[in-house]
Amino acid sequence: MYVTIIDIAKALGLSKSTVSRALSGEKGNVSPETARLVIETAERMGYKRNELAVHLRKRKTMTIGILVPELVTSFYSTFIAHAQQILRPKGYRTIVALSNEDIFWEKSNFDLLSDSRVDGILISTCNDKANVEQYSAFIQRNIPLVFFDRTIKGLDCSSVRSNDYKAAFFLMEHLIYKGRKRIAHLAGPDHIRNSADRFQAYIDTLSKHGIAYDPSLVLKEGTDRAGGATEVTFLLEHGIPFDAVFCFNEMQAIGAEEVLLRKGFRIPEDIAVASMYGTEVSTLVHPAVTSVEKPVARMAEEAVRLILRQIDAPLSPAEEVIIPSEMVIRESS
Amino acid sequence: MYVTIIDIAKALGLSKSTVSRALSGEKGNVSPETARLVIETAERMGYKRNELAVHLRKRKTMTIGILVPELVTSFYSTFIAHAQQILRPKGYRTIVALSNEDIFWEKSNFDLLSDSRVDGILISTCNDKANVEQYSAFIQRNIPLVFFDRTIKGLDCSSVRSNDYKAAFFLMEHLIYKGRKRIAHLAGPDHIRNSADRFQAYIDTLSKHGIAYDPSLVLKEGTDRAGGATEVTFLLEHGIPFDAVFCFNEMQAIGAEEVLLRKGFRIPEDIAVASMYGTEVSTLVHPAVTSVEKPVARMAEEAVRLILRQIDAPLSPAEEVIIPSEMVIRESS
DNA sequence: GTGAAAGCGCTAACAC
DNA sequence: GTGTTAGCGCTTTCAC
Numbered sequence: 001m002y003v004t005i006i007d008i009a010k011a012l013g014l015s016k017s018t019v020s021r022a023l024s025g026e027k028g029n030v031s032p033e034t035a036r037l038v039i040e041t042a043e044r045m046g047y048k049r050n051e052l053a054v055h056l057r058k059r060k061t062m063t064i065g066i067l068v069p070e071l072v073t074s075f076y077s078t079f080i081a082h083a084q085q086i087l088r089p090k091g092y093r094t095i096v097a098l099s100n101e102d103i104f105w106e107k108s109n110f111d112l113l114s115d116s117r118v119d120g121i122l123i124s125t126c127n128d129k130a131n132v133e134q135y136s137a138f139i140q141r142n143i144p145l146v147f148f149d150r151t152i153k154g155l156d157c158s159s160v161r162s163n164d165y166k167a168a169f170f171l172m173e174h175l176i177y178k179g180r181k182r183i184a185h186l187a188g189p190d191h192i193r194n195s196a197d198r199f200q201a202y203i204d205t206l207s208k209h210g211i212a213y214d215p216s217l218v219l220k221e222g223t224d225r226a227g228g229a230t231e232v233t234f235l236l237e238h239g240i241p242f243d244a245v246f247c248f249n250e251m252q253a254i255g256a257e258e259v260l261l262r263k264g265f266r267i268p269e270d271i272a273v274a275s276m277y278g279t280e281v282s283t284l285v286h287p288a289v290t291s292v293e294k295p296v297a298r299m300a301e302e303a304v305r306l307i308l309r310q311i312d313a314p315l316s317p318a319e320e321v322i323i324p325s326e327m328v329i330r331e332s333s
Numbered sequence: 334m335y336v337t338i339i340d341i342a343k344a345l346g347l348s349k350s351t352v353s354r355a356l357s358g359e360k361g362n363v364s365p366e367t368a369r370l371v372i373e374t375a376e377r378m379g380y381k382r383n384e385l386a387v388h389l390r391k392r393k394t395m396t397i398g399i400l401v402p403e404l405v406t407s408f409y410s411t412f413i414a415h416a417q418q419i420l421r422p423k424g425y426r427t428i429v430a431l432s433n434e435d436i437f438w439e440k441s442n443f444d445l446l447s448d449s450r451v452d453g454i455l456i457s458t459c460n461d462k463a464n465v466e467q468y469s470a471f472i473q474r475n476i477p478l479v480f481f482d483r484t485i486k487g488l489d490c491s492s493v494r495s496n497d498y499k500a501a502f503f504l505m506e507h508l509i510y511k512g513r514k515r516i517a518h519l520a521g522p523d524h525i526r527n528s529a530d531r532f533q534a535y536i537d538t539l540s541k542h543g544i545a546y547d548p549s550l551v552l553k554e555g556t557d558r559a560g561g562a563t564e565v566t567f568l569l570e571h572g573i574p575f576d577a578v579f580c581f582n583e584m585q586a587i588g589a590e591e592v593l594l595r596k597g598f599r600i601p602e603d604i605a606v607a608s609m610y611g612t613e614v615s616t617l618v619h620p621a622v623t624s625v626e627k628p629v630a631r632m633a634e635e636a637v638r639l640i641l642r643q644i645d646a647p648l649s650p651a652e653e654v655i656i657p658s659e660m661v662i663r664e665s666s
Numbered sequence: 667g668t669g670a671a672a673g674c675g676c677t678a679a680c681a682c
Numbered sequence: 683g684t685g686t687t688a689g690c691g692c693t694t695t696c697a698c
Binding site: 347348349350351354361362363364367386388389390391392 | 683686687689690692
């Protein structure tokens with residue numbers, strides 16, 4: 001049904017090698033006339049090269065898999081866009097898969113990517129314990145894997161992240177300098193390294209500034225919009241006083257903000273809402289939210305660099321890149 | 334890097350055919366012990382079959398491409414969901430591509446699907462003239478192609494659609510029976526057969542019921558939410574009286590409705606809003622909208638049946654299936 | 667500059 | 683029940 005190079009070769013009385021060379025575009029090993037002739041004939045016959053065969057032969061699919069926990073937060077979609085922008089000119093396609101913050105989805109979609117023989121996988125894990133054997137096996141087989149943002153300790157594999165602890169510390173101090181004393185923390189789940197880092201920063205900042213740690217101000221209902229709303233509602237309904245909310249992510253911040261505004265609070269005059277992170281392109285976060293920026297573009301750049309290096313030089317040593325968060329407060333307008 | 338059947342064969346002192354047979358699961362040509370042994374070894378060695386090679390060898394990718402104009406209207410997403418539900422159990426994957434109602438996108442994404450050697454394509458075209466040569470070439474090469482919903486006349490290829498004319502007629506008569514006399518029509522673009530059919534039904538119903546056709550009531554600003562809003566706004570601002578709006582699709586209906594409600598009109602008491610189609614699963618359409626249902630499920634069923642038949646029996650004759658719309662009015666609650 | 671031959675990883679006759 | 687062989691469509695030495 002499909003035309004092959006053999007059909008073209010036959011039609012022209014050439015060998016399939018010559019046709020292949022002419023079609024591959026690299027001149028030097030085929031005369032200009034032959035090349036033109038072949039290309040014209042191919043066009044006329046409606047030839048489409050069979051990528052399957054090419055990939056099998058070259059043992060390379062020219063596709064990178066990207067596995068992320070979610071796409072509601074602007075961080076991951078921005079990351080993907082940046083990564084694609086770098087990969088595309090280099091001839092790489094990209095497949096995006098989701099874990100939906102679930103370890104079983106993650107496992108199954110990781111398999112899916114590996115089944116389709118991607119040349120490498122960029123992953124931001126949803127759990128820093130769950131699927132490690134799977135990753136180790138992958139790494140041992142020398143298949144390029146790079147973790148970004150949500151990385152895993154102790155894996156012999158390159159990774160890129162930003163310094164969550166420092167950024168959280170910075171943001172917390174900003175709130176404290178603004179006079180906030182009772183800062184609630186809408187934390188992330190324990191099984192993500194980033195949450196732990198941010199929580200630690202929360203504790204440490206309070207301690208540094210002589211503010212007592214009150215466990216009733218730390219809530220872990222969920223990292224989405226509903227979670228943020230629920231948590232703030234809980235604080236209000238139980239009469240737990242607070243003058244600031246320090247959120248794990250922007251979705252929580254939006255949820256929190258919605259509830260507060262509806263209850264008649266002014267932001268940030270009455271209660272400040274601070275979020276890690278509204279990325280630089282986020283249009284979701286309300287301008288009244290205070291946030292530190294995550295350096296998405298640079299993270300994507302590094303992640304892509306690392307995966308490509310791993311593809312080109314499979315035995316190069318693992319590299320752990322930490323990109324500093326941009327310590328810029330974006331405040332209410 | 335990846336384990337192959339040859340690695341397993343070597344490790345076990347078997348031939349790769351035996352390993353292949355054992356792994357393919359069909360017993361009868363391989364002894365139970367060998368089978369178990371092979372499967373265990375494969376598991377232990379971390380074997381993953383190379384789909385690329387399988388597809389090349391079998392000359393079949395077990396994937397169906399679905400090319401649709403958009404995904405905002407519930408029809409196409411529902412169609413896709415139904416199609417996938419039927420195809421998956423049969424071992425078929427599915428790739429979805431969008432034309433964004435643009436002929437160049439459509440062309441390029443059609444190529445993309447064909448490049449990835451899908452076994453067949455289900456398409457709902459964005460223009461019934463533009464890319465016909467491309468489709469003809471495809472059909473001539475005997476690659477399975479089935480049009481659904483937005484079909485093209487005169488193509489030697491199976492198609493599925495519902496009877497838009499009848500459905501539109503039914504819906505129009507419903508409005509007329511309800512006493513509407515000045516019915517505005519938010520039409521679809523001329524280059525879609527369905528639009529033409531619906532417009533014809535609009536004309537014919539008016540004529541049948543002795544209502545004069547007023548061209549100023551027919552608007553073609555766009556088939557999205559903004560289009561519907563713009564068109565209704567236009568009528569209102571230009572003082573063109575109307576007591577009903579007959580929309581090409583549900584997005585227009587939503588846009589129209591929003592404007593009308595904001596201006597203080599009651600729906601449907603003051604102005605009725607009727608739409609083709611809010612599909613049976615649509616959660617988008619406001620309950621105040623009157624609509625006829627498009628039989629998505631049955632259309633998907635037929636489209637899948639036709640494409641699979643074309644795959645299994647490439648030379649079977651083209652079939653034109655018309656599935657009657659469900660003449661049920663879903664009215665304001 | 668061109669052709670012959672090998673092979674990517676797998677399946678499917680065909681022998682035995 | 684298992685092995686041998688051929689080949690899916692392509693690229694890539696290696697000769698000439």
